[in-house]
Amino acid sequence: MDGTLNIEERKPIWTALSEFYRDTELQDADFRYMARKILESPYSFEEVRVIDKYEVFPVLRSNLMDVAGVWAGFKEEWLVNKIRQSLSKRSAVKIIEIETSYRALKWMNRDYWGKLEKVYNEIKSNTL
DSSP, rough: OOOGGGGHHHHHHHHGEEEGGGSSSSOOHHHHHHHHHHSSSSHHHHHHHHHHIIHEEEEHHHHHTTTOOOOSOOOOOHHHHHHHHHHHHHHHHHHHHHHHHHHGGGGGTTTHHHHHHHHHHHHHHHHH
C-alpha cells in the first residue's frame, strides 16, 4: 500500500504528528512546529488528520496508554519503518480495528487537535 505514497513528503508530517503521542505535555512551540510542517507540506489540514488516523495513530497509539511511555520523541527512521510495515499489513479487518480504536481513544488528543488547528490558522493567515 505504501508504494503509492510519497514517503519523502510524508516523513515530515509523520514526525510532526508523532509529537501527539509523546508522554509529555505539548507546549506552544510544539504546536507552532507542527503547524509549520503542515503548511510546508502538500497536504491540507484535513488530509493531515486522515494521515494521523490511518498512518501514525496505528503505530503510536500504545504510547498514549503506556505508564512509562516515550517522552523524548521517536526516531524518524524507526517511525518511518514502523508506519511502512503497518501500511504493508493493512487489510479491511485492520481498518475496522483502527476505526474502532481511534473512536475509543481520540479524546486523548482532541484538545491538541483544537490547539494545533488554531495555531495552523493563525500562521496561515499571517503568511498570506
